[in-house]
Amino acid sequence: MARANDKKATDTAQRLSRAALTDFCRDxxxxxxxxxDDATLSAAVLVAADARGIPSHGVARLPRYVGGLETGxxxxxxxxxxxxxxxxxxALDARGAMGAPVSxxxxxxxxxxxxxxxxxxxxxxxxxxxxxxxxxxxxxLEHDMIGIAxxxxxxxxxxxxxxxxxxxxxxxxxxAPAERERAFVLDMSTxxxxxxxxxxxxxxGQPLPAGWASDARGRQAVDAASLWExxxxxxxxxxxxxxxxxxALGGHKGYGLATMVDILxxxxxxxxxxxxxxxxxxxxxxxxxxxxxxxIDMFREASEFRRDMDQxxxxxxxxxxxxxxxxxxxxxxxxxxxxxxxAESGVRVADNVVEALIAEGARVGVTLPPGVDRQRRxxxx
Amino acid sequence: MARANDKKATDTAQRLSRAALTDFCRDxxxxxxxxxDDATLSAAVLVAADARGIPSHGVARLPRYVGGLETGxxxxxxxxxxxxxxxxxxALDARGAMGAPVSxxxxxxxxxxxxxxxxxxxxxxxxxxxxxxxxxxxxxLEHDMIGIAxxxxxxxxxxxxxxxxxxxxxxxxxxAPAERERAFVLDMSTxxxxxxxxxxxxxxGQPLPAGWASDARGRQAVDAASLWExxxxxxxxxxxxxxxxxxALGGHKGYGLATMVDILxxxxxxxxxxxxxxxxxxxxxxxxxxxxxxxIDMFREASEFRRDMDQxxxxxxxxxxxxxxxxxxxxxxxxxxxxxxxAESGVRVADNVVEALIAEGARVGVTLPPGVDRQRRxxxx
Numbered sequence: 019m020a021r022a023n024d025k026k027a028t029d030t031a032q033r034l035s036r037a038a039l040t041d042f043c044r045d046x047x048x049x050x051x052x053x054x055d056d057a058t059l060s061a062a063v064l065v066a067a068d069a070r071g072i073p074s075h076g077v078a079r080l081p082r083y084v085g086g087l088e089t090g091x092x093x094x095x096x097x098x099x100x101x102x103x104x105x106x107x108x109a110l111d112a113r114g115a116m117g118a119p120v121s122x123x124x125x126x127x128x129x130x131x132x133x134x135x136x137x138x139x140x141x142x143x144x145x146x147x148x149x150x151x152x153x154x155x156x157x158x159l160e161h162d163m164i165g166i167a168x169x170x171x172x173x174x175x176x177x178x179x180x181x182x183x184x185x186x187x188x189x190x191x192x193x194a195p196a197e198r199e200r201a202f203v204l205d206m207s208t209x210x211x212x213x214x215x216x217x218x219x220x221x222x223g224q225p226l227p228a229g230w231a232s233d234a235r236g237r238q239a240v241d242a243a244s245l246w247e248x249x250x251x252x253x254x255x256x257x258x259x260x261x262x263x264x265x266a267l268g269g270h271k272g273y274g275l276a277t278m279v280d281i282l283x284x285x286x287x288x289x290x291x292x293x294x295x296x297x298x299x300x301x302x303x304x305x306x307x308x309x310x311x312x313x314i315d316m317f318r319e320a321s322e323f324r325r326d327m328d329q330x331x332x333x334x335x336x337x338x339x340x341x342x343x344x345x346x347x348x349x350x351x352x353x354x355x356x357x358x359x360x361a362e363s364g365v366r367v368a369d370n371v372v373e374a375l376i377a378e379g380a381r382v383g384v385t386l387p388p389g390v391d392r393q394r395r396x397x398x399x
Numbered sequence: 400m401a402r403a404n405d406k407k408a409t410d411t412a413q414r415l416s417r418a419a420l421t422d423f424c425r426d427x428x429x430x431x432x433x434x435x436d437d438a439t440l441s442a443a444v445l446v447a448a449d450a451r452g453i454p455s456h457g458v459a460r461l462p463r464y465v466g467g468l469e470t471g472x473x474x475x476x477x478x479x480x481x482x483x484x485x486x487x488x489x490a491l492d493a494r495g496a497m498g499a500p501v502s503x504x505x506x507x508x509x510x511x512x513x514x515x516x517x518x519x520x521x522x523x524x525x526x527x528x529x530x531x532x533x534x535x536x537x538x539x540l541e542h543d544m545i546g547i548a549x550x551x552x553x554x555x556x557x558x559x560x561x562x563x564x565x566x567x568x569x570x571x572x573x574x575a576p577a578e579r580e581r582a583f584v585l586d587m588s589t590x591x592x593x594x595x596x597x598x599x600x601x602x603x604g605q606p607l608p609a610g611w612a613s614d615a616r617g618r619q620a621v622d623a624a625s626l627w628e629x630x631x632x633x634x635x636x637x638x639x640x641x642x643x644x645x646x647a648l649g650g651h652k653g654y655g656l657a658t659m660v661d662i663l664x665x666x667x668x669x670x671x672x673x674x675x676x677x678x679x680x681x682x683x684x685x686x687x688x689x690x691x692x693x694x695i696d697m698f699r700e701a702s703e704f705r706r707d708m709d710q711x712x713x714x715x716x717x718x719x720x721x722x723x724x725x726x727x728x729x730x731x732x733x734x735x736x737x738x739x740x741x742a743e744s745g746v747r748v749a750d751n752v753v754e755a756l757i758a759e760g761a762r763v764g765v766t767l768p769p770g771v772d773r774q775r776r777x778x779x780x
Contacts, residue, residue: 106517181721192655209649210642237721262610280711292714334658337562339560339562346561349651
């Protein structure tokens with residue numbers, strides 16, 4: 019694509035039918051060796067990210083997933099191995115399988131164990147990118163359980179007072195049901211910002227805002243391009259943990275949370291952790307996951323819990339917004355409203371991503387169906 | 400005390416024997432109606448905070464605890480009531496009891512259930528300040544378990560895009576054992592800073608640094624005194640969540656974590672939550688807690704886990720420090736080193752706190768033993 023088209027393609031978007039987009043991704047995955055069930059699930063998780071307004075974890079990643087399948091970073095046709103199992107726990111070795119199907123298997127096992135015993139846990143080692151963590155945590159909601167999902171990722175974050183990337187963006191997802199309110203669904207990385215933001219600033223040649231990242235000497239990173247280059251070589255510098263540089267605004271807390279996720283996803287699962295997890299330009303490195311579910315009625319009636327959740331979340335939502343703000347949200351509210359909108363109007367996908375999908379499909383003879391309104395161009399969200 | 404002495408008394412400190420300081424607090428609690436066991440445990444938790452370098456949660460709070468016992472906010476001589484119990488869970492109603500003893504009972508129950516079943520959980524409603532959350536999470540360590548403790552607190556934090564204090568500082572503690580390295584012990588509030596910092600700046604008449612707090616209209620709070628006054632009336636304004644104002648640096652993540660703690664501590668326990676939790680000048684309001692423990696060998700051999708923890712934590716500790724920094728820590732390392740130092744040299748207590756303790760003891764005929772070196776004055780840590 020000509021450089022002159024870049025701006026237009028990334029700034030405009032179109033709407034595609036969720037079902038058609040999912041079927042397309044499924045068929046691409048099948049063409050690269052996934053079986054029908056794994057392909058369907060993997061596609062559903064990718065498209066859910068776009069539908070929920072998190073395009074960084076959506077179909078834009080399809081080419082990288084395909085790259086992983088082609089290079090063998092992601093192994094098609096392998097079955098996860100059970101390392102250890104108890105009435106409450108399941109420890110799986112994914113043996114390099116696609117992340118989403120083995121993660122769904124693990125979360126389903128945690129939920130089934132929780133149904134029988136009250137609580138269930140599952141770890142997965144030697145896995146791949148599993149999409150949005152919220153997908154798995156939310157699986158607990160319909161069972162009147164609280165759901166938790168975490169994963170470690172390639173090292174991108176710098177410890178408080180440090181200079182080297184020693185942990186990933188290590189997300190935490192936590193879901194709890196309500197009755198009339200939408201469910202509370204927290205899904206957050208434990209770094210201040212994401213790697214993608216550094217990349218965008220590096221490409222645009224803009225200086226980095228304060229509070230995002232540390233350079234290779236532990237100072238505030240300003241030059242995005244040199245930081246990005248250094249991070250890609252693991253030569254020093256990286257993202258601040260949530261809370262920023264040093265301890266003044268709680269950067270040590272984000273660092274602690276990221277390490278907690280690494281302990282549960284990397285150490286408890288028997289996978290690697292910390293600085294040993296790397297991505298490459300063509301594929302994401304292997305990672306470990308942690309899942310948990312527990313029944314609300316271990317403590318009190320689930321209906322009473324949901325009613326109190328309505329009060330808590332309703333009061334947050336109704337609390338007065340600050341100057342220049344229109345609403346106060348709670349975690350998951352904005353995402354589910356976007357998902358409602360996507361169900362009505364289609365899933366918003368940036369034009370440049372649509373073009374990449376069409377190209378990816380063409381390589382294996384899979385055609386992307388036309389958008390809900392391919393002629394209408396919308397500003398990118 | 401004369402105003403001229405204030406500076407000296409808050410800036411200097413002395414060392415007291417941990418055992419003698421604990422016995423003193425125990426005897427004060429007994430004089431106010433706690434039984435011997437509850438008084439001993441409550442004193443131990445308070446002094447542990449000072450020993451670990453967290454004086455905000457230490458013996459400086461003794462007068463407020465005593466105030467609670469005198470006004471009946473903290474009820475002496477009541478027994479917690481079991482609301483619900485399963486093989487994995489215990490839901491307690493503290494009925495206004497002292498926070499530490501009922502919290503220890505709850506964490507001990509979670510550990511005992513985990514020993515039998517793999518995992519154990521406990522909630523406590525209608526309780527009081529329980530001290531440092533790490534105390535309870537760390538109880539799991541010697542059992543080769545991972546320990547978790549949380550509590551909600553009086554509303555001090557403002558939601559992302561909001562203006563009203565709708566949640567507390569809501570700490571999360573998470574402890575996991577290692578072999579040669581010290582245990583990983585995260586204990587963090589989910590707000591950017593603590594209420595105490597606003598109070599200090601208000602007293603000193605200093606403008607608030609950026610990133611700490613929101614004023615009653617949702618703007619960056621600058622005037623500490625007016626914010627403090629407004630917060631005390633719950634008239635608007637309060638602490639930013641971890642990650643600061645808005646979403647640019649992840650403030651919505653800290654807000655989400657604070658709400659998660661409120662869901663587990665306030666909603667799941669059947670206690671109150673959010674804006675309904677208030678402190679008064681003389682006593683801290685009632686709160687709810689959440690505790691969990693689970694066996695590491697539900698997933699893999701605990702000895703292998705501890706060995707990998709050594710690698711993870713050792714690599715973090717050995718990672719290169721940034722310019723102007725001498726060391727990289729992991730969560731809990733600084734605190735345990737201070738505890739080692741306190742075991743050798745005594746617990747450091749600020750002179751003004753020592754004076755308050757002496758006065759509090761004198762009211763009930765309990766004498767604070769002399770310090771390890773009462774003549775030596777040290778700069779306050």
